[in-house]
Amino acid sequence: MKYKNPIIFSDYSDPDVLEYGDKFIMTASSFNYIPGLPILLSEDLVNWKLVNYAIENRLDFPKYNKPMYSNGVWAPSIRKHNSLFYIFFGMPDEGIFEVHTSDPLKKWSTPHLVKKGKGLIDPCPFWEDNKAYVVHAYAKSRIGFKSVLGIFEIDPKTNESISTDSLLYNGITENPTIEGPKVYKKNNYYYIFAPAGGVKYGWQTVLRSKSLFGPFETKKVLEQKNTTVNGPHQGAMIKDKSNNYWFIHFQDKGIYGRITHLQPLKWKEDWPVIANNGKPLYQSEAPYPSTKSQMKLNQNDMLNSKDLSLYWQWSANKNTKFYSTTPNGLYLNSHYEENGNYNLKLYPNLLSQKLIYRSFKIEVTCDYSLLKENEEAGLAFIDRTNIAIAIRNENNRFKVCLRNEEKTKILDEYKKMDSLVQLSLILKENSNKIKCGLKINNKSTKQDITFLKESIVSWTGLKVAIYSISKNRKKEYGKVRFSNFKILER
Incomplete structure (x- = not known):
């Protein structure tokens, strides 16, 4: 073979x-x-x-x-x-x-x-x-x-x-x-x-x-x-x-x-x-006649296990205060970082995976009902970059945010967030555009982000991450439940 x-x-x-x-x-x-x-x-x-x-x-x-x-x-x-x-x-x-x-x-x-x-x-x-x-x-x-x-x-x-x-x-x-x-x-x-x-x-x-x-x-x-x-x-x-x-x-x-x-x-x-x-x-x-057909990596995760899958890595030292696991999904607790101001590069509680396909769609389902004022949670590409589709609780409104480096674009707003939200990122090989998507109550929002390939990575490739962060220090922080994470080859 x-x-x-x-x-x-x-x-x-x-x-x-x-x-x-x-x-x-x-x-x-x-x-x-x-x-x-x-x-x-x-x-x-x-x-x-x-x-x-x-x-x-x-x-x-x-x-x-x-x-x-x-x-x-x-x-x-x-x-x-x-x-x-x-x-x-x-x-x-x-x-x-x-x-x-x-x-x-x-x-x-x-x-x-x-x-x-x-x-x-x-x-x-x-x-x-x-x-x-x-x-x-x-x-x-x-x-x-x-x-x-x-x-x-x-x-x-x-x-x-x-x-x-x-x-x-x-x-x-x-x-x-x-x-x-x-x-x-x-x-x-x-x-x-x-x-x-x-x-x-x-x-x-x-x-x-x-x-x-x-x-x-x-x-x-x-x-x-x-x-x-x-x-x-x-x-x-x-x-x-x-x-x-x-x-x-x-x-x-x-x-x-x-x-x-x-x-x-x-x-x-x-x-x-x-x-x-x-x-x-x-x-x-192949080295051996018995070698099986080449496997493709599968990093899909329902996020309902007691322990995190081995494919997940934190962007800094692990802290058990960052998260909790339940049979219904993974809760990420909003984390405050001094002078963070929503800059993903500065927050240690980003939970990430490696990319495994040339062209792919990433999906995750989120429950934002416990997200508090001046907090944001979403799906992102990380390393030396801020590219994300997220929801931010700001001025008593839930805002759909598109993040591209230092720029944030508000795509939509909701008075309350009592339905599950599906976030997605799509990347095609040889393209400099990332398609960001959000679906709530059967309503879909989509937007493209243009990026410079060589400027957004360091010694590693891009990672895809889920996160929940806070702009302000507070006595009690909110959290978001993530479930049904998928990386789908396209």
């Missing part, structure tokens, strides 16, 4: 993959979103399911109680050593951390500091001969330089740094913006798989040496060439159960985020040969 790329059309950025018994597990960057460090499970490297998170409720720094878009958890590495599973990850303002567990499908440890410092990112641990090292990259925005890789030694018992950080490889000339290193050893060679050239139009480089500390030979092993797969890089080499090798990487797709591809990998003269001699493949023979 053949599979088609991408294998995951969703924003699992900077993926890394590891064998897990006769299955495979994947993790990815999660930035400011909580829970963080997603854990995905697969039997065949093609079909993946979200099953857990390594960071459950919070990043333990006060600033992450507010949304810090583009910050937080950057590119992770997942490894197994002495019966424990580890994820090492960088936080560009805080340093390098690790979490660990004996079973990746269960609870992980709280993040433990490996090395403190600004600009230390993309760490990968490597254990050998009772010693342990971390190879990593640098964020120019925090430390003033990039395009080089560093290395330091850690205590194999405590996983804490015991040496100064040293230059390992300088890629300024041949591999500018080199980052995301992943370390492997095969046939007495040390290999560092690392992306270079930048997210949108970069390539995958491999460094090779008989010593972990170099000097290194280099080879470009994957690039766009004459395909539509731009910037095919940053990911994981993995061996399947038949001892065949594969490379999993991302492709930047703008508002959709960084989607996941799978490429076959062979070896020639101790160098990896990926896909069609370094040219990405749109399809290939």
